[in-house]
Amino acid sequence: MPFDGGVIAAVATAWGEAAIAIIRLSGEGSAALADNFFRGARPLSLETPRRMILGNISDGADVVDQVLAVRFERGSSYTGEESVEVHCHGGMGAARRCLGLFMKGGARPALPGEFTKRAFLSGRIDLAQAEAVLGVIRARSDAELASSSRALQGELSACVRKLSGRLTSLLAEIEARIDFPDDVDGAEYAGFKTVAYETKEKTLALLERCRVGMTLRNGVRVAIVGRPNAGKSSLLNAMLESDRAIVTNIPGTTRDTLDAVLIHRGLAVTLVDTAGLRESTPASGAGVIESIGVERSLNAIKGADLCLLVVDVSSPLTGEDFAASEAALEKPAILAANKSDLRSVLADDELEALGNFTARLGVSAITGAGVNDLKNAVFEAVLGLASPSDGMMATGRMVNALEEAAKLMDDAARILGTSRCMDVAGSLLLEAAEFLSSLLGTDASEALLDEIFSAFCIGK
Ligand SMILES: Nc1nc2c(ncn2[C@@H]2O[C@H](COP(=O)(O)OP(=O)(O)OP(=O)(O)O)[C@@H](O)[C@H]2O)c(=O)[nH]1
Ligand SMILES: [Mg+2]
Known part of the structure; x- marks a missing residue:
């Protein structure tokens, strides 16, 4: 998916008095941009990736702050892009000056959630995981944290992929037989119906866990x-x-x-x-x-x-x-x-x-x-x-998609069991599979992505 390139920058820690503040840069050319202001033993872009390097941030004339900086190569950073993190002293002063210098050097201010959005667009995480990031950040209780953390690790996505996989193979079997309905016997219909029904049951079980996760996330x-x-x-x-x-x-x-x-x-x-x-x-x-x-x-x-x-x-x-x-x-x-x-x-x-x-x-x-x-x-x-403790972090959007998918699978199972209209059942199952993939953000519209990521704060 194409996205607005360029280097983005933001303070990733909360503004306020604290020991350190972290400034994040992401996008092709981040390290070269940081080189203009970072004074260490060597330019940051020549340092070993993922290693903290001590140095100063300088505006050319004066040292602004002593910092630790680290660069990440494309494919091994939070966003999946080339990135830099600069850990300066906390409080407003140093972070604001450092950020200002990076902007002067050509970075543009990151939009809310743009780092996570880039992680999604680069394919490093799916949409369920991206939304889980916000769940982890906002977790108020251990249970809420655990359910978001599970989703961030990809447990929810793995469950959804498994369900999608079952539907896809069922669809393939149905499609292979669709032109020869007379060759399909009762036992085969029953088999198709059982798979559709079982997949629906598994979807409902996941839905239950997601409802718990959503309630934990929203609170009451x-x-x-x-x-x-x-x-x-x-x-x-x-x-x-x-x-x-x-x-x-x-x-x-x-x-x-x-x-x-x-x-x-x-x-x-x-x-x-x-x-x-x-x-x-x-x-x-x-x-x-x-x-x-x-x-x-x-x-x-x-x-x-x-x-x-x-x-x-x-x-x-x-x-x-x-x-x-x-x-x-x-x-x-x-x-x-x-x-x-x-x-x-x-x-x-x-x-x-x-x-x-x-x-x-x-x-x-x-x-x-x-x-x-x-x-x-x-x-x-x-x-x-x-x-x-069974909760799986989910948003209303995800719960909705699972509900719709389960309903469609139920309809398909019923049709396979009664009228045996394989083409109708097939199209219902296909629609169910689309609802499942929407959880992971496959084919998500720009408007939906904007809506999701605008709920994040700047720097996330
Ligand atoms: N014995 C007893 N007194 C109570 C109890 N709960 C509240 N009170 C007393 O009832 C009075 C009113 O309590 P509040 O908590 O201010 O009542 P409220 O419903 O908030 O009242 P408003 O704000 O005026 O609407 C106070 O004198 C409390 O000490 C209780 O469980 N037992
Ligand atoms: Mg009162």
């Missing part, structure tokens, strides 16, 4: 909602085991939404504390602030994957609880019957009347009773009984 956003004083902020603090949100016995304490991330069993859970849902607020003074808060709470529900409705079991349910419940049930929701340390005035059927919740648990934000079960309920609501 949980809006904590309920009437004022139900104990939402207290529950957020209890789940985080930290005093993040202000808690008082004054109803209406929380005015604004507050996000905090909790990692539970490898799943990143973003908890969103919200203002208590009031039925009506005065149209002036503090009431105005509160009604804005309520509006934000409703928006938090819209932006959430899951809601946690908090009710106070020590006092009777009110219209506000029912209104909050209705709002929460816009999404899959868990009911936390809070203040279980106090005497409950709520019977089971009263809680049931609040609606259909994924799970209902008694908790106490004060004693911590039931809080871990609540975290488990959140985990199970999104991941069921899946184990994060």
Whole structure:
């Protein structure tokens, strides 16, 4: 695939105070470009590849920084192209000066994700691996890291290639017989059908692992909602085991939404504390602030994957609880019957009347009773009984492609088993194979690549 050549350059480490900063150059002529500024025992382009060389970066008059530099030959670098890395001192100053010199020397600033895009275009990695790079960079938990790392090592790609291989040989067999349908006996049809069906089952198994990986990658956003004083902020603090949100016995304490991330069993859970849902607020003074808060709470529900409705079991349910419940049930929701340390005035059927919740648990934000079960309920609501250690990093695009492929294989298997229209089954299987190869980026459009790589940061 052709791509915009030339040497690109960027700082590959995060900007900020740090021990070192790494500047990356990639493209034909990177080492020669670095030679203009690198002062070592020899020009960098004559040094042994993949070996760190001590030297200075100089602007011609002054030494800008003492650095370690390394060159990579085409075919053995991150991008697959000739590349150079310069490790200068961290912080903004040295990196910015060095980068500026390389630009002056003819490099152009790299676009977001352009190094990884070049690695893909040079064929060093496929698209599933390229997307896994972002998963590794962004991993918040060990489980997330492991699932991305597996995909980056090529495990996902290998599974997809194996499925493609099975489909391709099945297609070849079908095509060889397509012009002689009368010669094909029942046993052969059954054989074709079995292979199509088994390949679909294997695709579904991979899809399951990818769904886990996608959930780990995306994390889950949980809006904590309920009437004022139900104990939402207290529950957020209890789940985080930290005093993040202000808690008082004054109803209406929380005015604004507050996000905090909790990692539970490898799943990143973003908890969103919200203002208590009031039925009506005065149209002036503090009431105005509160009604804005309520509006934000409703928006938090819209932006959430899951809601946690908090009710106070020590006092009777009110219209506000029912209104909050209705709002929460816009999404899959868990009911936390809070203040279980106090005497409950709520019977089971009263809680049931609040609606259909994924799970209902008694908790106490004060004693911590039931809080871990609540975290488990959140985990199970999104991941069921899946184990994060089986997760395979995937994006929505990949999950979609696997779903479509499995559906097509299922249709093909059914046709082979009933109507025996081999040509129809063949074209369905061919389409399924195309969905599988789209996972690896075969024939990916420039627009899709732009969309994927623009999510990366500069220098990746
Ligand atoms: N006994 C008991 N008190 C609790 C519990 N959870 C919260 N509280 C108390 O209930 C009061 C309100 O708690 P908050 O966490 O501020 O309630 P909230 O739902 O965030 O309230 P708003 O922000 O006003 O909507 C505080 O006095 C808490 O100490 C609990 O599990 N047991
Ligand atoms: Mg609060």
